[in-house]
Amino acid sequence: MIEQRFTLSARSVSNLDDQERTKFLAHTRHELRTPLNAILGYSEMLLEIAEEDVVLNDLADLHEVNSAARNLLRQINLLFDPANARLDSPELQEKLSPWLDRLVECNARLLQQFQKGGLTLYQCDLERITLAAQKLRALLADFTEV
């Protein structure tokens, strides 16, 4: 489902009637929350594993990935609230891109840390976070395309 491309841009949402806009925003929010669900779940699972098994000395980047994903979720819930009458592409970029960039940057550092530490067992989970972040970015790019 997350591979499905959006057919409307942020600009054209304002031209829809109330019922269509509500339906479209609910669908869009669902699409965006699906990769976020994976990012949050994998980062929380890795935090549980790291804390229980002490596999990492420095958990700062893992906490940052989780925190950035939570901020993205908060923003997406607000911006794509069906009560939101108008969506603005620059505003979406401004509010979402910094968190997504932060998430990708911290995850990339973690991957390096895991590779150096020989934690190959968990590398695939970080790679899945990378993949989900790429999907999220592609969905947002589709939506903000004008």
Added chain:
Amino acid sequence: MPKILLVEDNEMNRDMLSRRLERKGYTVLLALDGRQGVEMASSEAPDLILMDMSLPVLDGWEATRRLKNAEATRAIPVIALTAHAMSGDREKALEAGCDDYDVKPIEMPRLLDKIQALLTAPSAQ
């Protein structure tokens, strides 16, 4: 340990949630769509079903209706999972026969509490 059937079409979310449940000691069975979920509920007799609602082949609402209409599976508790989080989603899931409802992204402690509550409810004994 209790056996949970997870019906979820998204590969990443299926992998992540099943591993998190296994880490908590549950045995997890996987179904990829609603029809497979209904078939596995009948053949595997799980203690509880986690049902994504936006599923291919047969959606979660229809799959739950079929489970609750069948003698062999009607007593199995079903928790609906959805990423929509719209007002009315909960009522729609309960009307289809779901015993409880939770939203994605999953808050694991909240979901575990709901699972535990249904597994220890008198009707589940």
